[in-house]
Amino acid sequence: MSPPVAAKPTPKIRVSNLCKAFGDKKVLDGVDLDIMPGTSMVVIGGSGSGKSVLLKCILGLIEPDSGVIEIDGVDVLRASSAEADAIRSSIGMLFQNGALFDSLPVWENVAFGLLAQRKISRKDARGKAPEFLTPVGLAASVGELFPAELSGGMQKRVGLARAVAAKPDMLFFDEPTTGLDPIMGAVIDGLIVDCVQSLGSTALAITHDMASAARIGTNAAMLYQGKIVWEGAADQLLHSGNELVDQFTHGRREGPIQMELRK
């Protein structure tokens, strides 16, 4: 008698044959990607390779030309408005430049999602600001400042605090260490890992910072010319055996990517 076959777990996020073009330029050309629950997927790729477009398609900020995006088995592109709202409220997002609302103080930025979902009153939100800011290493007094008064690293931390405030199921990170010095980048990566682990969330990060990818990811994939050209464990990134990944991760000038650029 053969042993029972374990049922294959359903991916938390499934992207199938996703295509998106802007004019004549194909940015995503049949992307397939599965992200399993509780894992941290890092998508790497050069500038303009379509990483941000992929992320925005999954978030519903850009409508793809074709393909399927499923979150918890729900087809996001064909979901009702209520279903789409429910999915969106289960995602926390850290934008590349923080994208803090510059007309609002930090405490209101951090509690914005909770206020929008009517999970907290404005009075309580202000009082609870330290609860959101302390885990990302910010003092309670920062809550009364405006984003323009913060350094780049502090803005990223506030952005992270805002992304995790509603305790989302899924966390997305768009180039989380861009524009930060190496030490601050490592601090932000550490905070991201802590937040993802403490919430038990599924994470998707896009980056071209290899150190950051290694710190954040459990799994990794490389996007090149609109397609996923390699997928594997994040700790295999530097020894993938794929010449595109090798050239990218080691930052070599010569190689297939360089040849492509020369055309």
Add this chain to the structure above:
Amino acid sequence: MLDVLLTPVALLGRATLSVCRSTGQLTLFLIEGLSHLLRPPFYVRLFWQSFVEFAYFSLPVVALTAVFTGMVLALQASTGLSRFNAESAIANLVVLSMTRELGPVLTAVMVAGRVGAAMAAQIGTMRVTDQIDALTTLSTNPMKYLVTPRLLAGAIAVPLLVVVADILGVFGGYLVAILKLGFSSQVYLKNTYDFMTRLDVVSGLVKAVVFGVLISLLGCYNGYRSKGGAEGVGAATTSAVVASCVLIFFFDYILTEAFFTR
């Protein structure tokens, strides 16, 4: 030879299509913005902020413009009407011009330059720094949050500013008539009151509502669609002010036709 003849036709065709496309997009944007007026959640605080920005902070510039316009009107009317010995009609001309035309139009143009430009710059900056995308990811509809309160604030605040502009414009004319042209205060005020009709004031206020919506609409629309960083935000701001001014004069003509042409 044929190309030389057809090029201008092609350019004209492209321009016509572009105008039609923009008009359609603007109309859909307005409909979507207005459609959120009656659906919760209501952002009362944002409406109030926009209203204060429109009404309170625009008050000094609108007041000064109105007073000086009324004064200039009285002076010009005096020099023009004296040729026909009709100086007594100065009060009539000032009140008619202010309530029907100059009050609403000058107020709207000043507000477009002040508030419309700021609106386009603010929303444009939010667009190019991903703040509008962030709103979406935080369970907030950007149209409802950014556009609807501003449309409502414009529709309510600009008529209030026009009432102030009408009063101060007439007051400016009164000052010149009394202090410089030697009119009797009582006679001037009686002429003003007797000649003014309800339609003059109402037509001016209806124009003000339309202009208020136009200023908000074009400020929001251009900001919302801006792209390309600081340059894009600058272009959006310029477009918002220019398009607002042009459409204010266009709708001024349409509404004047509607109210006063029999």
